[in-house]
Amino acid sequence: MPEVQSFAMPMTESADLVVDGGRTTRSGAAHEVVVPGDKSVSHRALLAALLPGAPATLTVRGANAGGAVRALLPAMRALGLGVRAEGDALVVRQPVTPQPQHVRPHPDIDAWPEDVPYLHTEGSSAAARLLIGVLAGTGTHAVVDGDEVLRHRPMDWLVDPLTELGADITYLGEPGRLPVRTAGPVDRPGTVDLRVGSAQARSAVVLAAVAAGLPVTVRHPVRSRDHTERMLAAFGKLLTGTEREVVCGDGGYTVPEAIDIPADPSLAAYPVAAHLLWSDGGVLRIPRVCLNPTRLGFFDVLRAAGADITYEDRRTTAGGEPVGTVVARGGLDGVTSVRVDSPALLHALIDEVPLLAVVAATLPGDSWIGCAEELRFKETDRLATTARMTEAFGATVDVADDGLLVRGGSALGAGLVPGFEDHRIAMAAATLAMALPGRTTVAGGACHRTSFPDFADVQRAVGARICEDSNR
Known part of the structure; x- marks a missing residue:
């Protein structure tokens, strides 16, 4: 696996996120949450x-x-x-x-x-x-x-x-x-x-x-x-x-x-992923989400693999952005492995690659997320850091020059997981941890404030048990 670039691994400064697996709400419940602006x-x-x-x-x-x-x-x-x-x-x-x-x-x-x-x-x-x-x-x-x-x-x-x-x-x-x-x-x-x-x-x-x-x-x-x-x-x-x-x-x-400003689809992806990973039925609604087709790759890939994600209440804002309600039903039972093999599709989910990787680790078969060379120049080398974070749960991930091969079927478990002071890595790790038995600590996970200050609150509203811990 390529080494994470030295500049991409700052000293941990943010508080940790501590996640206890399991959902606090009853099976089959309906939820509605609001995510921040795009x-x-x-x-x-x-x-x-x-x-x-x-x-x-x-x-x-x-x-x-x-x-x-x-x-x-x-x-x-x-x-x-x-x-x-x-x-x-x-x-x-x-x-x-x-x-x-x-x-x-x-x-x-x-x-x-x-x-x-x-x-x-x-x-x-x-x-x-x-x-x-x-x-x-x-x-x-x-x-x-x-x-x-x-x-x-x-x-x-x-x-x-x-x-x-x-x-x-x-x-x-x-x-x-x-x-x-x-x-x-x-x-x-x-x-x-x-x-x-x-x-x-x-x-x-x-x-x-x-x-x-x-x-x-x-x-x-x-x-x-x-x-x-x-x-x-x-x-x-x-x-x-x-x-x-x-x-x-x-x-x-x-x-x-x-x-x-419409709600951010990249942020809506985290409660949707948590809801699907629990696979305990129910319905999740997230209103006012930007439905710009250049931003819906995460949802589109999972829909193509069999996930029940739909868009309702569509309209167009005065600013020219399509918006609507994202609705997720059920879970990931019967959902197959995913594949991203076109540059346009990759760009439509470029911020959600770490999240897609952890979801893919729970699916049967091998998933490919390709055309992703640009991810090496994000807050971290996100191909390398996504792989290392996902592997910390027990997954098997192969890193290529332009993408990730996530091999499904591994036994995943809670534990200490690096967040690399990268908000996308940390939020993806915390989201997977919500569906795993036991306690997971995401080191420096409070860096989610870069893009999603209300991340823990929104995930708790969906049923997660998550808190910050600054004591190391």
């Missing part, structure tokens, strides 16, 4: 406040309150916007007199630019990448940085096409990595080809083109989440294209004064 849509909605012509006050209702979204807020304040929470909404106000923060010195870099805003995005790749795109579109001078883990994640995926379009972006440390300085705007209309299917890379270039008012065509190798295009189209921006191409046309747009 993280990806929340980032994009907040960044709409940085687009030219944004309203004086933008209210983002139902935004995800996790650490990845909150990482964007100090950066926005450093750019001169006022951001505060009002109930379940984030309210962004402008103009506010900018108060640029001087760049902090770093021992590895000799010369830092002065008198420009310093935008630290913690460990959020979405915040950093999308922010770079908007800044490149508006020509804003700033430094974008992140924590030591984020500093090792690729930024050339988006910086290269942005510089092709004329943007002035300079690496201040290691080439292809944060920190970067943005100085001059994109100013060349044209066509760019992305090397990867990353939705963050594509969104960064699209946001730059729209902010600059340039006609730009962005070609990409695989269909992936399209929240940026849906949001901009809902604003009235002319966007056309195909599954492999986005064309940003002429014409303006209007950023509304309020944007509603």
Whole structure:
């Protein structure tokens, strides 16, 4: 098995999650739970406040309150916007007199630019990448940085096409990595080809083109989440294209004064998986979930394998996102092994790969999750860490260059399981532990707050016995 990259294994700082297997509610019970707003849509909605012509006050209702979204807020304040929470909404106000923060010195870099805003995005790749795109579109001078883990994640995926379009972006440390300085705007209309299917890379270039008012065509190798295009189209921006191409046309747009965020399907996957893993009947309903087809891969794969998952109460929001109620019935009895062998399908469940792997470990036969090279550049090398986490339960997982072969039929058991300070790994481990007899401790599992602050509460509402333990 390939070694986990050194940068991907920070010292455990979060509290552990302790899970006692078994469901607390009666067999066949009906449940309804609510999950937080979509993280990806929340980032994009907040960044709409940085687009030219944004309203004086933008209210983002139902935004995800996790650490990845909150990482964007100090950066926005450093750019001169006022951001505060009002109930379940984030309210962004402008103009506010900018108060640029001087760049902090770093021992590895000799010369830092002065008198420009310093935008630290913690460990959020979405915040950093999308922010770079908007800044490149508006020509804003700033430094974008992140924590030591984020500093090792690729930024050339988006910086290269942005510089092709004329943007002035300079690496201040290691080439292809944060920190970067943005100085001059994109100013060349044209066509760019992305090397990867990353939705963050594509969104960064699209946001730059729209902010600059340039006609730009962005070609990409695989269909992936399209929240940026849906949001901009809902604003009235002319966007056309195909599954492999986005064309940003002429014409303006209007950023509304309020944007509603649907519930996150990647977060809904955890209570659905817990419900199915218990296999004790009953019905689980999760309302207001984003049913964007580029995000439903986890559910689609399990549906194809025989799981009873349906969508009800469908409608489309003013922001262009389809939403509805996800309904899971019964369990995994009769469900077969799963297979992910197309890039588009992988991207539709890219955040749920660790969760799909632990579910696959309980199914008969061998399951394959492929086309997943990009997972090596997440918060951890998620191919390696997913395998190690799943193996800690007793499963057999083979790691390939581009995927995971999960061999079903192994006897799984509770115990001490690594969370790798990766929220997706930790939540997947805790979810499997709910269905296994005995007590499981997920080391550092409270890192779930990065994307799902209410993870333990939601799983308890479904019937889990889970708590935090900071005593080591």
